[in-house]
Amino acid sequence: MTERYDRLPRTRIWNMIFFERMALAADLARIAPEAWETPSLCEGLTVREVLAHLTAGASLNLRQWMRGVIECRFDFDAQVHLQLRRHLGATWEETLEGFDRVDGSTTKAIPLKALLGETVVHGEDIRRPLGIRHDYAVATVTALAEYYRRSNFVVVAGKRAKGLRLEAADGPFAAGAGPLVQGRTIALIMAMTGRNAYCDELEGDGVPILRERCESM
Numbered sequence: 001m002t003e004r005y006d007r008l009p010r011t012r013i014w015n016m017i018f019f020e021r022m023a024l025a026a027d028l029a030r031i032a033p034e035a036w037e038t039p040s041l042c043e044g045l046t047v048r049e050v051l052a053h054l055t056a057g058a059s060l061n062l063r064q065w066m067r068g069v070i071e072c073r074f075d076f077d078a079q080v081h082l083q084l085r086r087h088l089g090a091t092w093e094e095t096l097e098g099f100d101r102v103d104g105s106t107t108k109a110i111p112l113k114a115l116l117g118e119t120v121v122h123g124e125d126i127r128r129p130l131g132i133r134h135d136y137a138v139a140t141v142t143a144l145a146e147y148y149r150r151s152n153f154v155v156v157a158g159k160r161a162k163g164l165r166l167e168a169a170d171g172p173f174a175a176g177a178g179p180l181v182q183g184r185t186i187a188l189i190m191a192m193t194g195r196n197a198y199c200d201e202l203e204g205d206g207v208p209i210l211r212e213r214c215e216s217m
Contacts, residue, residue: 003139005139005142005143005146005172005173006143006146006147008139008143010112012139013112013113013116013143014106014112016116016137016139016140016143017112017115017116017119018103018104019137019140020116020119020120020123020136020140021054021058021099021102021103021119022103023123023134024051024054024099024119024123024126024127024134025096025099025100025103027127027132027134028047028051028096028099028126029096031130031132033092035047035130036048036092036095038129038130039129040125040126040129041124041125041128041129041195041197042122042125045084047125047126047129047130048088048092048095049084049088050084050122050125050126051095051096051099051126052084052085052087052088052089052095052098052099053080053083053084053087053122054099054118054119054122054123055084055087055095055098055099055102056083056084056086056087057108057109057110057115057118057119058099058102058103058105058107058108059087059102059105059107060083060107060109061107061108061109062108062109064109065079065109066109068082068083110153110154111153113143113144113147113151114147114151114153114154116140116143116144116147117144117147117148117154117155117189117193118154120136120140120141120144120186120189121155121189121190121193121195124186124190124195125195128197136185136186138170138171138172138185141168141171141173141185141186141189142168142171142172142173142185144189145166145168145173145175145185145188145189145192146173146175148161148189148192148193149161149166149175149176149192155193155194156194156217157192157193157194158192159213159217160191160192160193160194160210160213160214160217161175161176161192161210162176163176163177163178163179163209164176164178164179164180164181164206164209164210165177165178165179165180165181165204165206166181166182166188166192167180167181167182167204168182168183168184168185168188169182169183169184170184170185171185173185173188178206179204179205179206179209180203180204180205180206181202181203181204181206181207181210182202182203182204183201183202183203184201186198187201187202188202191210191211191214192210194214194217195214196211196214196215199211199214
């Protein structure tokens with residue numbers, strides 16, 4: 001029977017999140033101190049700040065998140081910066097220690113697959129500028145690609161994928177109809193979530209369309 005990656009049990013998705021958090025922490029434990037100030041793929045944020053953002057996401061429930069939104073007068077970008085500053089710590093060691101403490105946290109303010117997406121996508125936002133390549137479980141990235149091709153919650157992804165045929169070269173993910181975009185599943189995910197640099201890894205007639213959407217949406 002073909003596995004339904006869009007209908008995975010919640011416990012399995014949580015285990016994916018826990019694994020990806022621990023894998024990211026292990027990767028970052030090996031980088032040089034000065035590397036923590038490397039600009040991430042999130043415009044204006046260093047890799048250290050993005051990690052603090054992930055810590056915040058694993059620490060805030062919906063009520064706490066809404067309290068921050070109200071405190072920032074519904075300025076969501078300001079809310080992100082407020083919460084990451086609260087979890088940044090005084091040094092990179094404190095930033096990493098804070099993230100280590102939440103690797104098994106089940107606290108969340110957003111839907112579970114969106115949280116998996118935040119964990120994987122921001123992990124790549126951190127790893128790519130540092131030159132770190134991470135091998136993802138096929139089930140993890142396939143489930144996430146299935147989620148993002150339909151979702152515009154938290155990040156616009158479904159609109160970028162609309163009218164394109166997306167095919168993974170390293171797994172079973174295939175969806176949509178239209179000009180072809182083909183490549184690693186993680187590259188498809190990152191392009192759907194607006195990371196233009198990953199379009200360089202993709203092939204097919206639909207790549208220029210997806211690239212333009214990354215730049216404009």
